[in-house]
Structures are given as structure tokens and as C-alpha cells.
Amino acid sequence: MEQIDFSLVDWSRAQFALTAMYHWLFVPLTLGLSFILAIMESLYVKTGDEKWKEITKFWMGIFGVNFAIGVATGIILEFEFGTNWSNYSWFVGDIFGAPLAIEGIMAFFLESTFVAIMFFGWKKVSKKVHLLSTWMVFVGSNLSALWILVANAWMQNPTGMRFNPDSVRNEMLSFWDVLLSPTALNKFFHTVTSAYTLSALMVLGISSWYLLKNREQILAMRSIKLVAIFGAIAMIITVITGDGSAKEVAKHQPMKFAAMEGLYKGQQNAPLVAIGLFGKPNPATPNKEEFLFHIEIPNMLSYLAFMDANAFIPGIQDLVHGNHEKGILSYTERAERGKMAIDALAAYQLAKKTGKIEEAATQLKILENNFEHFGYGYYFGRNVHELVPSVKISFYSFHLMVILGGHFLLLFIVFWYLEKKKKLEGKKWLFHTAIWTMPLAYVASEAGWVVAEVGRQPWVIQDLLPSIAAVSQIDAFSVQITFFLFFTVFTALLIAEIKIMLSKVKTGSQVIENKQETLK
Amino acid sequence: MFENLSLLVLQQYWWIIVSLLGALLVFLLFVQGGQTMLYCLAKDEKERNLLVNSLGRKWELTFTTLVTFGGAFFASFPLFYSTSFGGAYWVWIAILFAFVLQAVSYEYRNKKGNWLGQKTYETFLFINGLLGTLLLGAAVSTFFTGSMFSVEKMNITRLSGEMPIISSWETPFHGLEAVWTLEKLAFLQNLSLGLAVFFLSRLLANLYFMNNIESQTIFERSRKILGINSALFLVFFLFWLIRLLFIDGFAVNPQTKEIFMQNNKYLHNFLEMPIVLILFLLGVVSVLWGIFISYIKKSDKGIWFAGVGTVLVVLNLFLLAGFNHTAYYPSTFNLQHSLTIENSSSSHFTLTAMSYVSLFVPIVLAYIWYFWRAMNKTKLSTEELENESHKY
Numbered sequence: 059m060e061q062i063d064f065s066l067v068d069w070s071r072a073q074f075a076l077t078a079m080y081h082w083l084f085v086p087l088t089l090g091l092s093f094i095l096a097i098m099e100s101l102y103v104k105t106g107d108e109k110w111k112e113i114t115k116f117w118m119g120i121f122g123v124n125f126a127i128g129v130a131t132g133i134i135l136e137f138e139f140g141t142n143w144s145n146y147s148w149f150v151g152d153i154f155g156a157p158l159a160i161e162g163i164m165a166f167f168l169e170s171t172f173v174a175i176m177f178f179g180w181k182k183v184s185k186k187v188h189l190l191s192t193w194m195v196f197v198g199s200n201l202s203a204l205w206i207l208v209a210n211a212w213m214q215n216p217t218g219m220r221f222n223p224d225s226v227r228n229e230m231l232s233f234w235d236v237l238l239s240p241t242a243l244n245k246f247f248h249t250v251t252s253a254y255t256l257s258a259l260m261v262l263g264i265s266s267w268y269l270l271k272n273r274e275q276i277l278a279m280r281s282i283k284l285v286a287i288f289g290a291i292a293m294i295i296t297v298i299t300g301d302g303s304a305k306e307v308a309k310h311q312p313m314k315f316a317a318m319e320g321l322y323k324g325q326q327n328a329p330l331v332a333i334g335l336f337g338k339p340n341p342a343t344p345n346k347e348e349f350l351f352h353i354e355i356p357n358m359l360s361y362l363a364f365m366d367a368n369a370f371i372p373g374i375q376d377l378v379h380g381n382h383e384k385g386i387l388s389y390t391e392r393a394e395r396g397k398m399a400i401d402a403l404a405a406y407q408l409a410k411k412t413g414k415i416e417e418a419a420t421q422l423k424i425l426e427n428n429f430e431h432f433g434y435g436y437y438f439g440r441n442v443h444e445l446v447p448s449v450k451i452s453f454y455s456f457h458l459m460v461i462l463g464g465h466f467l468l469l470f471i472v473f474w475y476l477e478k479k480k481k482l483e484g485k486k487w488l489f490h491t492a493i494w495t496m497p498l499a500y501v502a503s504e505a506g507w508v509v510a511e512v513g514r515q516p517w518v519i520q521d522l523l524p525s526i527a528a529v530s531q532i533d534a535f536s537v538q539i540t541f542f543l544f545f546t547v548f549t550a551l552l553i554a555e556i557k558i559m560l561s562k563v564k565t566g567s568q569v570i571e572n573k574q575e576t577l578k
Numbered sequence: 579m580f581e582n583l584s585l586l587v588l589q590q591y592w593w594i595i596v597s598l599l600g601a602l603l604v605f606l607l608f609v610q611g612g613q614t615m616l617y618c619l620a621k622d623e624k625e626r627n628l629l630v631n632s633l634g635r636k637w638e639l640t641f642t643t644l645v646t647f648g649g650a651f652f653a654s655f656p657l658f659y660s661t662s663f664g665g666a667y668w669v670w671i672a673i674l675f676a677f678v679l680q681a682v683s684y685e686y687r688n689k690k691g692n693w694l695g696q697k698t699y700e701t702f703l704f705i706n707g708l709l710g711t712l713l714l715g716a717a718v719s720t721f722f723t724g725s726m727f728s729v730e731k732m733n734i735t736r737l738s739g740e741m742p743i744i745s746s747w748e749t750p751f752h753g754l755e756a757v758w759t760l761e762k763l764a765f766l767q768n769l770s771l772g773l774a775v776f777f778l779s780r781l782l783a784n785l786y787f788m789n790n791i792e793s794q795t796i797f798e799r800s801r802k803i804l805g806i807n808s809a810l811f812l813v814f815f816l817f818w819l820i821r822l823l824f825i826d827g828f829a830v831n832p833q834t835k836e837i838f839m840q841n842n843k844y845l846h847n848f849l850e851m852p853i854v855l856i857l858f859l860l861g862v863v864s865v866l867w868g869i870f871i872s873y874i875k876k877s878d879k880g881i882w883f884a885g886v887g888t889v890l891v892v893l894n895l896f897l898l899a900g901f902n903h904t905a906y907y908p909s910t911f912n913l914q915h916s917l918t919i920e921n922s923s924s925s926h927f928t929l930t931a932m933s934y935v936s937l938f939v940p941i942v943l944a945y946i947w948y949f950w951r952a953m954n955k956t957k958l959s960t961e962e963l964e965n966e967s968h969k970y
Contacts, residue, residue, distance in 0.1 A: 062741060122685055126681055126685035129638070133644070140659045141671060144660040144661065144743065145734065145743050147652065148744050151656025151660065152925050155649070155652035155653030156653045156928055158648075158649040158653065159932060159935070160653075162648075163650070163935060163938050166646060170642040171945060177968040230925065230928045400735050529741075530745075531747065532664070533750075554682070554692050560691060562690075565690070
């Protein structure tokens with residue numbers, strides 16, 4: 059298979075990674091801040107307190123700046139499935155296209171209609187209709203997250219479909235299996251609650267800055283009171299659904315799971331690596347390193363993955379070289395069987411064309427028997443270690459995300475406790491921590507996606523379609539040009555966004571300060 | 579309900595939905611058209627702010643319609659998605675790029691600390707208005723003139739030799755050649771539809787401003803420019819339409835599914851589908867009526883007639899391209915690789931599932947209509963803008 063244009067595959071991946079990561083810089087704040095806005099405005103409508111209205115409007119201004127660039131970076135992603143991954147679009151378009159269309163019909167129109175009322179309707183519609191609109195923006199944005207995450211989850215754990223050898227693509231068998239797969243549900247709740255966490259951290263950080271500067275005390279205190287508890291709850295659900303997601307990975311993507319934990323040799327009673335540092339080459343896996351130093355928690359990995367401390371967790375070597383005792387085929391065997399499936403598909407089509415019905419039936423049987431290895435066929439005759447993702451990136455980004463998650467939860471709890479005890483005043487160290495935690499929220503959020511996407515390499519569709527068979531027929535140079543084009547534009551827009559946001563924060567709100575309502 | 583329909587009926591149903599979304603998109607391109615006239619319609623900053631804010635409250639609807647059009651096309655005709663988007667790479671990337679620039683420009687244009695300056699964002703809006711309309715128009719014209727691509731599904735079984743890719747574009751220009759392909763003067767046809775859509779979007783913007791903004795000077799200037807935009811639109815559109823009726827079209831043999839060239843195919847399609855012809859003509863008349871009452875009678879209701887007319891015209895042009903045994907995305911590289919609604923669609927199951935989702939479309943249209951009416955009770959005025967907390 060020396061025909062593969064690796065430069066094209068790599069640049070296509072780089073462009074998708076670039077645009078997806080840029081998009082994800084803006085989406086979480088939209089998902090979470092819309093929720094926070096809706097709660098704040100509900101408080102305004104319920105209490106009639108004008109200050110809540112002004113607080114809502116202030117955060118709405120921040121929301122607007124972020125929302126626009128989220129929309130801008132989002133359109134590329136949808137069309138990129140076609141422009142850069144054309145084989146993919148056909149091979150699984152029958153399943154993958156549906157969530158994208160539903161996202162447009164059900165979510166985007168909701169979002170775009172009501173966001174305009176939310177921004178411009180304060181004086182044009184009644185209080186209640188306005189409140190409804192703000193809630194609808196939340197529903198719309200989170201619904202759109204649902205559909206795109208269902209689509210992503212399906213790529214990680216393809217279910218509810220079958221391969222049709224006549225149309226040469228996968229076709230949907232059950233819409234509900236696609237929508238309600240445990241991978242999809244965990245992914246959705248994990249992702250949106252992590253977005254709520256990030257948004258709460260942003261509100262917390264900006265409010266803390268105001269407290270440090272002795273400005274906007276009412277806005278800051280009320281916001282902190284709300285998001286400390288909101289963020290803590292969101293973070294706890296993020297942890298629970300993160301655990302659920304990891305269990306799904308262990309079940310359906312054992313290689314990703316092994317890479318996340320830097321586990322080369324499979325074992326029963328596998329320990330969980332709490333922290334680790336790579337540094338020495340792994341003798342059995344080319345270009346991969348193993349730990350120089352690490353701290354383990356015994357049995358924990360087996361327990362977390364399968365709720366059984368004795369459970370066997372396959373390591374990278376078991377998956378590459380096979381473990382017949384545990385019934386694991388080696389990648390070389392899977393590549394051979396994948397090739398059988400692919401060859402059988404070609405032979406089936408030929409037999410059908412020439413009217414050889416029996417031959418067609420025989421080939422179909424071979425295809426069906428080997429279909430679960432289909433994607434591995436593209437690695438026949440190649441170095442099967444290409445099927446191992448970057449262990450370092452998977453491990454570090456996963457652990458960074460988890461450690462930061464712990465920090466966020468602690469921060470929310472401390473804020474919540476001190477606010478409750480009216481002891482927030484003068485806690486400069488805490489305010490500084492909250493300010494510095496804002497960028498960390500983005501680091502954790504992006505790291506989560508890096509685990510999900512780098513860890514599953516080289517699969518675009520797990521076990522079915524590797525990236526080398528999913529790309530479009532373009533020259534790598536064209537993709538390079540568009541990569542740098544998007545890089546330049548998105549970076550410029552990001553700088554503009556940050557500058558506008560900073561200026562908005564510096565300008566502050568319209569909340570009239572009331573001497574009675576202070577820190578105490 | 580839908581599961582009992584035949585695959586062909588579902589394919590036709592989805593072609594109508596995609597066509598309707600495309601038609602709504604072309605109507606909503608008035609936002610883009612308006613963006614190209616910010617300087618000729620407004621003489622000072624106050625007026626320009628009015629124009630930008632008037633358009634700014636609608637831009638997302640256009641944007642969302644484009645995204646939904648893409649998503650619906652993907653879900654219902656994935657082979658088109660993979661072939662056209664992956665093939666005509668530069669055309670689609672240029673269109674998307676123009677829309678990326680637009681999406682931030684309204685929000686950032688007037689904000690403190692916007693880094694690039696107001697003029698830059700206004701230039702972005704202009705680029706979006708020009709490229710977005712011109713390229714979309716030219717791309718749709720290739721539905722009738724064809725493109726150089728091949729589709730070979732069995733390529734996916736290639737484990738040696740070339741890459742295992744199904745759809746390939748057979749020119750190195752990846753779609754840009756649509757504006758210089760000499761064969762059968764396709765470039766003239768494609769360019770003229772591109773320009774027709776560009777001027778259509780501008781004339782619709784004129785009508786929209788006349789309806790949406792409380793300013794006599796903007797009304798008058800819009801009306802004046804409406805005359806020029808309408809004349810240019812008619813020149814390019816009629817040129818494109820008349821040629822369309824006389825060129826050879828891409829027909830499908832209903833028995834063998836073989837694709838062949840047929841004289842005056844699109845004229846035949848009109849005659850063999852009288853409902854399409856009647857609705858198309860009604861659309862044309864409605865657009866003309868909208869222009870007439872606005873230009874001559876100084877009415878502010880022209881946008882409604884021209885809007886409905888645009889939707890009817892574009893919807894029926896799409897039906898002309900896809901129905902009556904016609905290949906809607908023809909390959910001039912290999913006729914037999916042309917895409918038809920039958921050979922490029924999703925499965926029966928997916929089309930059925932999606933058809934249930936399509937029942938939401940009327941609900942969506944209803945709430946958009948209801949809430950926009952609530953928002954547009956009065957025209958946008960300078961006074962309102964001055965008292966507005968969120969403005970562009």
C-alpha cells in the first residue's frame with residue numbers, strides 16, 4: 059500500500075484538528091453561559107429585581123462576543139466532512155448525515171431565532187416571552203451539542219447499522235440505537251457538563267477580578283453565589299459521566315484505553331497510574347516510550363473499567379501482537395482478515411456484474427464473516443504499529459484533564475463555603491486562583507477532546523475506516539494552503555474576540571451599586 | 579406513515595425539501611446583497627449603522643439556512659456531499675471562508691477593542707456579499723452544465739496502486755474551472771447565474787431596506803438603486819434562462835438508468851412538468867410585481883412578493899434539475915458517473931427517519947414567522963438604535 063499520500067492524510071487531519079480545536083474554544087462558553095443567563099434572568103423575572111436584569115445583560119454581552127465566533131468556526135466543521143473527508147461522507151453518510159441535518163432543523167433555527175429576541179427583544183416582547191427566548195437559546199445550543207456528539211459517539215462506537223455490499227456503504231438500521239447508545243449518552247452529558255463547568259469558571263474568574271479591583275461588587279457576589287454551586291454540581295456530573303465514558307472506551311476502544319493509561323502489557327488487577335512521566339523507550343513498540351517514573355493505585359484500573367478488580371485489561375502489546383489466551387487477535391491477523399473482507403467485496407461486485415450468483419453468495423459470506431476487521435485490511439502488508447496512537451499525548455492529556463477537574467471541583471467548593479460563611483472578603487489568593495483558573499478551564503476542555511480524538515487514531519470510524527481511506531482526493535498542497543488560511547483568520551479573530559471581551563469586562567455593567575448590599 | 583412509501587417517493591420528497599431549503603437560502607441572501615451596498619446606500623455613519631443593524635438581525639437566519647441546507651443534503655444525498663464538496667474543493671472553501679468572515683463581522687464591527695477596525699469588518703461583509711452570492715449561483719449553474727468528476731465506488735477496495743477514494747475531481751482546479759470552461763460555453767452560463775444571484779440578492783436587499791428601515795433617504799436611495807440592480811438581474815437571469823432552454827441536458831433512461839445527452843432537455847422538463855412551469859412563471863411574475871410596486875408605486879411591500887417569487891423560482895429550478903429523469907449533478911468526465919436523485923440518496927430507512935424529522939420544518943417556519951412578526955412590528959429607526967443596549 060505505498061500509494062497512500064501521507065502528506066495529504068496528515069494535513070487533512072491537521073486541518074480538522076485545527077478547526078475543531080478552535081471551534082471548541084468558543085462552544086463550551088456558549089453552552090454553559092446560556093444556561094447561566096437563563097437562570098439569572100429567571101431570578102430577575104421571579105424577583106422583579108432590576109439588578110438581576112443588569113447582571114444578566116452584562117453576561118449576555120460577553121455571551122454575544124463569544125457566540126459569534128463560535129458560529130463562524132462551526133460552519134467549517136460541518137462542511138469539512140465533505141471537503142476533506144469525502145470517502146467518509148459516502149461510507150457512513152447514511153448514518154452520519156442524519157444527526158447533522160437534525161441539528162440544523164431542530165437546534166440551529168431555535169438558537170438563531172431566539173438569540174435575536176434575547177439580544178434585541180428586551181423592549182419588544184413581554185418579560186415572559188423574553189425569558190422563554192433565553193431558555194430557548196440554551197435549549198437550542200445544547201440540542202445542537204446533542205446531535206453532533208451523537209454523531210461523534212457513533213464514530214467511536216459504530217452501532218445500529220449494517221454494511222450494504224451493493225451500495226458499498228454502511229446503512230442505518232436503528233435510529234434509536236444510534237441516538238441512545240451508552241457511548242453517546244455519556245459523551246453528551248460529559249461534554250455539556252464540562253462546558254457548564256468551564257462557563258462557571260469564567261464567571262467565577264471575571265467576578266473575582268472585579269472583587270480584587272473593588273468594582274461591581276453586587277454583580278460579582280451574586281454571580282459567584284450562583285456559579286459556585288452551579289459549577290460544583292456540573293463538575294460532579296462531569297466526573298460521573300467521565301467515568302461512564304472511560305468504561306465505554308475500555309469496552310469498545312481498548313487501544314485508546316491502554317494508551318490513556320500508558321499500559322503496554324495487559325494484566326489482571328491492573329493498577330491506575332495516578333501520575334507518570336515518560337522517558338525510556340518501550341522495547342516492543344517502536345517509537346513509543348514507557349514510564350521513567352510513575353505512581354500507581356493497585357487494582358484500580360481494572361475496577362474502574364469493569365467494576366471488578368480482577369478484570370483483565372489488555373495492553374498495547376496484547377492488542378498489537380494478540381493474546382490468544384484472552385481471545386485477542388493480533389493486528390496482523392486482523393489486517394489479513396480485513397483484507398479478506400475487502401477482497402471479498404470486490405469479488406462479490408464482480409460476480410454480481412457477471413451474473414455468477416453462487417460465487418456472489420460465497421463472497422458475501424466471506425465478507426460478512428470478516429467484516430468486523432474491514433478497516434484493518436488497509437493495513438495489510440504495512441507496519442501494524444501504525445495502528446497504535448500516540449501514547450504520550452493520550453496519557454498526558456487524559457491525566458491533565460482529570461487533575462484539573464479535581465482542582466476545579468475544589469475551587470467551587472471553597473468559593474461556595476466561604477460565600478456561605480460570608481468570609482470571601484479579602485481572600486485575594488482565592489481571587490487570583492480563580493483568575494488563573496480561567497485559562498486552565500480551556501486547557502482541560504481541549505485536553506478532553508485530544509484524548510477522545512488522538513486516542514482513537516488512526517480510526518475515523520472505529521475498526522471500519524482508517525483516516526488513510528477516508529480522505530478526499532485533493533493534493534496536500536491545497537490542504538496546506540487552506541490550513542494556513544484558517545489558522546491565520548481564526549487566530550486574528552481569536553485575538554479580536556479576547557480584546558473585545560477584555561474591554562467589555564473593563565467597562566463593566568450597568569448595575570447600580572447599593573451600599574447596603576456589599577460583601578458582607 | 580413514511581415507511582410505506584417507496585424509495586423513489588422518499589427520494590423525490592427529500593429532493594423537494596432540499597430544493598425548498600436552497601430556495602429559502604437564495605431568498606435570505608438579501609442579507610449578503612445588502613452587505614455590498616453599505617456605502618452606496620448610506621452617506622454617513624448613522625445611516626450605515628441603520629443598514630448594518632437592520633441586516634444584523636437577520637444574518638443568522640441566512641447562515642442557519644445554509645448550514646441546514648448542507649446538513650439536509652448530506653443526510654439525504656450523501657454521494658453529492660462527498661463528490662461535490664470533496665471535489666469542487668476551492669469553490670466550497672471560498673464560500674465557507676466568506677461566511678466565516680461574515681459571522682463575526684456584525685458582532686465585532688462596532689465594539690471597543692475589535693483590533694482589526696470597523697472598516698475591516700465592513701470589508702469582510704462586502705467579501706461575503708460578493709463571493710457568497712456569486713459562487714453559490716455559479717455552483718448551482720453547474721447542476722445544469724456539469725462538472726469534471728468521476729465516481730467509482732469499488733475504488734474503496736483498492737489496496738494497491740492508487741488511493742482507495744471513491745469520488746475524484748478530474749481537473750486540478752477543483753471547481754474553479756466552472757468560470758472558464760469553454761466547452762459548450764459553460765463558463766458563460768455559470769457566470770451569468772452567479773451574477774444573476776448577486777444582483778438578485780442586491781435587489782432583494784433594496785426591497786428589504788424599504789420595508790424595514792424608518793428613513794426616507796434610505797428608502798429613496800434603495801428605490802433608485804433597485805432600478806439598476808433589477809435591470810442587471812434581468813439581463814443575466816434571462817440570458818441564463820433562455821440559454822438553458824436550448825442547451826443539451828443530462829437525461830436518464832428510466833429503464834436502463836443510462837445517462838445520455840438530450841436536446842432541449844430542460845425545455846422538455848418544463849413542458850412535461852406543467853406544474854413546475856406554472857409555479858416557476860408565477861414566481862417570475864411575483865418577483866417582477868414586487869419590483870414594480872416598489873419602484874413605480876413606492877410601496878414598501880415589494881419584499882414579500884419578490885421574496886415569495888424568489889422561493890418559487892429557485893425551488894422549481896431545482897425540481898427542473900432533479901426531476902423527470904434528469905441527472906441533477908452531471909459529470910462531463912463520464913456521463914455514467916452523473917448523480918441522480920436515485921443513485922446518490924440515502925437508504926430507505928434513513929430517508930424515512932429523516933422524513934419524520936422533516937415534520938418539524940413547518941413548526942420551525944411557524945415560530946420563526948411568529949416571533950419575527952413580534953420583533954418587526956415597527957421599522958428600525960435611529961431613535962430605537964440609540965436606546966438599544968445590544969447593537970452592531
